[in-house]
Amino acid sequence: MISVEEALAQCLALVAPLPVEPVPLAQACGRYMPHPATATRDQPPFAASAMDGYAVQGDPAAGDRFTVVGEAGAGHAWHGSLGPLQAARIFTGAPLPAGATRVIIQEDVTRDGDVITVQPGADTGSHIRPAGQDFRAGDTLSPRLLRPNDLALLASMNVPLVPVTRRPVVAIIATGDELVMPGETPGPDQIIASNSFTIKALAEEAGAEVRLLPIARDTVEALTFVLGLAEGADIIVTTGGASVGDHDLVAQVAESLGLQRAFWKIAMRPGKPLMAGRMGNAALLGLPGNPVSSVVCAHLFLLPMIRAALGLPADSVAPEPRPAFLAQDVGPTGPRAHYMRATLTQGEALPLITPADRQDSSLLSVLSAADALLIRPAGDGPRRAGERVGYLPL
Ligand SMILES: Nc1nc2c(c(=O)[nH]1)N[C@H]1C(S)=C(S)[C@@H](COP(=O)(O)OP(=O)(O)OC[C@H]3O[C@@H](n4cnc5c(N)ncnc54)[C@H](O)[C@@H]3O)O[C@H]1N2
Numbered sequence: 001m002i003s004v005e006e007a008l009a010q011c012l013a014l015v016a017p018l019p020v021e022p023v024p025l026a027q028a029c030g031r032y033m034p035h036p037a038t039a040t041r042d043q044p045p046f047a048a049s050a051m052d053g054y055a056v057q058g059d060p061a062a063g064d065r066f067t068v069v070g071e072a073g074a075g076h077a078w079h080g081s082l083g084p085l086q087a088a089r090i091f092t093g094a095p096l097p098a099g100a101t102r103v104i105i106q107e108d109v110t111r112d113g114d115v116i117t118v119q120p121g122a123d124t125g126s127h128i129r130p131a132g133q134d135f136r137a138g139d140t141l142s143p144r145l146l147r148p149n150d151l152a153l154l155a156s157m158n159v160p161l162v163p164v165t166r167r168p169v170v171a172i173i174a175t176g177d178e179l180v181m182p183g184e185t186p187g188p189d190q191i192i193a194s195n196s197f198t199i200k201a202l203a204e205e206a207g208a209e210v211r212l213l214p215i216a217r218d219t220v221e222a223l224t225f226v227l228g229l230a231e232g233a234d235i236i237v238t239t240g241g242a243s244v245g246d247h248d249l250v251a252q253v254a255e256s257l258g259l260q261r262a263f264w265k266i267a268m269r270p271g272k273p274l275m276a277g278r279m280g281n282a283a284l285l286g287l288p289g290n291p292v293s294s295v296v297c298a299h300l301f302l303l304p305m306i307r308a309a310l311g312l313p314a315d316s317v318a319p320e321p322r323p324a325f326l327a328q329d330v331g332p333t334g335p336r337a338h339y340m341r342a343t344l345t346q347g348e349a350l351p352l353i354t355p356a357d358r359q360d361s362s363l364l365s366v367l368s369a370a371d372a373l374l375i376r377p378a379g380d381g382p383r384r385a386g387e388r389v390g391y392l393p394l
């Protein structure tokens with residue numbers, strides 16, 4: 001059995017960054033932009049008014065009067081030039097006319113015909129947005145997983161097509177004679193297939209395109225057929241059939257289809273029978289069938305593989321453990337690292353973490369109630385309440 005760290009390194013060695021493709025800005029959210037984007041213009045491209053009011057020159061005081069000689073609106077510059085005691089009606093976003101050095105907001109003046117008079121207590125701010133105050137032509141947005149806020153910036157930078165890495169195609173195959181899909185009527189010895197739904201959601205959230213393939217029965221023929229349907233995927237994920245039982249056929253069938261196994265079995269709980277390798281052009285990740293094991297392994301291994309395929313920097317693909325204080329005593333771990341389902345509560349310096357009473361890897365209700373995985377290293381001794389530990393947010 002290899003360690004979690006070694007298994008992760010071997011999983012990451014199975015994927016490489018995918019090619020870059022341009023996508024329209026409106027479709028770029030959630031995609032990884034691997035190279036900096038460059039602004040092709042200044043923003044704002046001209047000094048602009050930040051308020052509705054009157055552009056004037058100098059530093060007016062209460063009682064000063066100005067004659068309104070022009071009007072500037074957003075998208076409609078006034079091309080005249082202001083002299084002393086002259087004002088231009090101006091609206092938010094309009095280019096500031098030549099000669100103007102300040103905008104008096106309209107609430108601070110009275111207007112009589114073409115003459116405005118500055119009122120006592122007028123705001124003294126300039127209300128001018130200098131040209132390029134947001135960004136300059138040539139400024140860049142650094143590589144990142146694009147979030148909604150980034151899109152407005154890219155639009156403003158006049159980047160209509162964003163070069164992003166292709167989404168990795170992840171094919172998910174649940175295996176097992178006992179499984180039927182939600183909504184179907186299970187036989188007396190059957191259960192509802194659950195694992196694929198969380199794994200699909202996690203993979204999509206991380207930026208993958210998911211193909212949910214049919215459930216594969218525990219026969220060589222069925223597994224061969226469904227693995228064949230995964231043709232073209234970048235990452236093939238199987239759940240179940242990874243252990244030592246007579247019906248655990250995934251590795252055997254995958255090997256007959258050319259799988260070069262990187263490893264099988266890791267020193268981790270849950271998740272011991274994890275398997276990974278390369279099959280043709282795809283990475284294959286064989287997750288254990290126990291529902292919680294499959295989901296925990298998806299967090300720890302599949303999501304980093306997806307991020308690596310998207311081209312994220314190596315130091316940001318794996319989830320970073322965060323610190324917490326134990327809310328209660330915990331016993332020693334065995335030879336396998338234990339990723340315990342746990343809940344967080346607010347503490348003073350750090351959150352407090354409480355492992356769930358029941359850690360059986362079949363308990364989805366416990367997983368659903370958890371918001372963290374408490375990391376207990378292999379061979380760790382008993383720990384007392386108040387000791388500092390690491391966790392992964394769920
Ligand atoms: N003799 C041993 N038995 C087992 C060992 C072992 O080392 N020696 N390891 C145990 C561990 S740990 C795990 S984890 C499981 C994993 O086994 P498999 O990957 O072969 O999974 P299955 O046997 O197919 O299923 C296990 C369990 O999970 C249920 N399951 C499977 N797929 C789904 C699904 N898509 N949705 C919901 N539930 C699913 C399945 O019905 C079984 O109950 O092996 C232990 N045994």
Ligand code: MOO
Nearest residue numbers: 270271272293361
């Ligand atoms: O390691 Mo298994 O994944 O304990 O349930």
